Structure formats: structure tokens, C-alpha cells
Amino acid sequence: MKHLLFTLFILSPLLALAESRDDDCLPGGFVTSMLNDALERAVSKADTAQAEDKPEYGRNVGKYASAPVFGGYIVGSYKYSSEQGAHNGAGFGIRNLRVYVNGTVLRDFYYRVQAELSGSPHLKDAYLEWRRLTELRVKLGQYKRPFTFENPLNPWDVGAGDYSQLAKKLAGYSDYSYSEASGNNGGRDLGLQLSGDLIKLKGGRYRLLHYEAGVFNGQGINTTDANGKKDWMGNIQLQPVEGLYLGVFGWKGSLTEDGVTVSRDRWAVGAQYERKDWTARAEYAHHVGHKISDYVPATDLEPAHWQGNARADAWYVTVGVPCTPWLKLYAKYDAYRSDKTNATLCSMYTICPNFQLHKNLMLQVQYNYVCDKTAASHSHHELWAETYIRF
DSSP states (O other): OOOHHHHHHHGGGGSSSOOSSSSSSOOOOHHHHHHHHHHHEEEEOOOOTTOOOOOOSSTOOOOOOOOEEEEEEEEEEEEEEEOTTTTTTOEEEEEEEEEEEOOOOOOOEEEEEEEEEESSSSEEEEEEEOOOOOOOEEEEEEEEOSSSTTTOHHHHHHOSOOHHHHHHHHHTTSSSSSSSGGGOOOTTEEEEEEEEEEEEEETTTTTEEEEEEEEESSSSSTOOSSSOOOEEOOOEEHHHHTTEEEEEEEEEEEETTEEEEEEEEEEEEEEEEETTTTTEEEEEEEEEOOOGGGHHHHHSOOOOOESSOOEEEEEEEEEEEEEEEEEOOOOOOOOEEEEESSSGEEEEEEEEEEEEEEEEEEEEEEEEEETTSSSSEEEEEEEEEEEEOOO
């Protein structure tokens, strides 16, 4: 253990992790800030539109385009585990290497494109959003599903070194319903969404009601619809006091793989508080529908049938306490039941200090105590080290 801790201390600054919000970019990193500043100066000279001017639409309009904003980050980690058969954990790894660009055209139209370059390179986000009205925004393309509070967060704001089991299994990452070959969709899908903020409070400082509603293919990223049916989902969030959101989320849909279709009917409730660097978040989600792997094809001895009880649920509670300007301590309890029975309960107890060394650099050291009733050894320990770097 002494050798492990020494290795983590020496090498953790070389490991990398950084993420922009999927819908709201963080400032540029070390390199991209210089590029973005140069582009902004070039565009400001070329575009003579004044702030009070009204954009004119037409194919020959050459004004009212913002300078594109570029960004990137690299994600890496060291993971140790005492779980039986895990061979001391994953060790060193690259979690993400992403680049993105976003900007506006004719002031009202916001675009964003993000690509993953590590592993198998692929497109993550690609969408256009009309933002003329605060009360009504229209988004079309590929982006995060509007399900749960945690799903839209970037890893920097999650507080721990990974998303909760609720987000990963029931919000469309390595989803409960998918086969293992489907990979990680990052909580994203292709579709059309309406959203907005209503009812001003405290002189317009914040809004009482936020809503999101959308229709999606239901198959995940970079793929077309497979069954002709769409997934419908949305949420309503109340902000009774500034920084506190109370939300209800719904999802009615299905998934088809290799000719097998399963239902995905889900709902979730939660609360989130973010103010003056304090964080508190809690959610519960419930799922009805089989896994793809629950389907048993017909044989000479028996007809096709389903196994499992087609139920799952998950919940978590996380709290972040600012200790100093550069240190924030997170504690988290995370639970998931793959069959909605205590026999399939997997619980994680987490302590994770976040060391904010620079706006573009953060270090995390995380301890997990895992109780998994479906594993050969019901409990084990994990120790992770991660850094967040934007470039």
C-alpha cells in the first residue's frame, strides 16, 4: 500500500481529466484561450454589425456570426481495486480526449460540435439551438438527454471521479437495456427538444420554473432509428429559492437491437442545490422494461420467452463542502438494484477531495467502499487518482 500511495502522489499530476459542460462551455484552456482571443479579434474587425442592429436573414448576409470558440481536454486516471479477480484494478488509463467548437450565427442560433478522440474516435455532440426567447428554446441534433440532474453535468461538477450508477444505468450511458456490445452513449441521443425558463422572481434574478421536453430516436448516438418508434422524455424543475431545484423527470420509450425490442419506461425525482460553492444533490430513478439479454430465443424444447422481472431502480446522495479556496470535499452514497431486489443491490460509499489548483487543473483522490451482492466477493475497496486538465 505504501508503494501504491507513493505512485499516486508522484504520477497523479500527469494523469488528466477535464470536461466542458455539454450545453454550456467552460472557459478555454491554456492553448485554446490564445486561439479564441485571436479569432475574436479577427471576427470583430470583419463584422461591422452593432449590438442594437437587427439581423437580416438571407443567403448573402455576412455579419452577425460570433468567433467560434474552441476547447479541448484530456481525461486519465489510475484505479486500484481489491475486488476478487480484478487484478488490482484497471491501473493507468485514458478516459477521454475530446475537442469541441461552439458559437452563434445571427445571434439567435447557437451551435456545438464535440468529438471523442481516444479509443474509437466518434462524434459526441452536434446540434443547433434557437435561443431567441428565454421562455422557449428549440434544439435539434445530438446531445444529452433531458433525464436526471446529473446526466447533463460535466465530470468537473459531478464531484466524484465517475457518474452515479443511476446516471450510468438509467440515463443512457452503459444503459440497463443495452447489450454490452452497445458501448457508452454518454447519456446522449438524436432528437428535437423544447426548453425554457418561466416566471421571474426577485427582480428577475432567477426563474421559478424550468422545463425540457423532447422526442428522440431512442437508439443512442450516431445511429438512426431502428424500430420506427420514438422516445419521449422531459422534466419540470422548480426553483423556490435561488440555487435550489426540485425536479420530476419522465421517459417513455423503447430500444431495438438484433431484432429484439424492449421497453424503457422510466421516471425520476430529485433535488439539487448549488450556491456559494456548496453542493447537495439527491435523486431516485425507477425503470420498467427488460434488458436485451433477458430475451431467450425459441428452441426445439421451448418457445421464445423473457427472463428477469423487468424492473430496476437506483438512488444516490452527494454533498460537496468547500473547505478552502482550493479544496472541496465530496461525500457520496450511491446504490443500484439491477432487478429491484435486495439480492441485486450494489452500494458505493465514497469520499473524494477535489484540489482546485488552477482554473484549468484539478486533482481528485477518491476512496470507494463497494458492497455488491451480485459479485463473488460481496465487498471490496477502491482507490482512484485523477486530474482534470483543459488545454
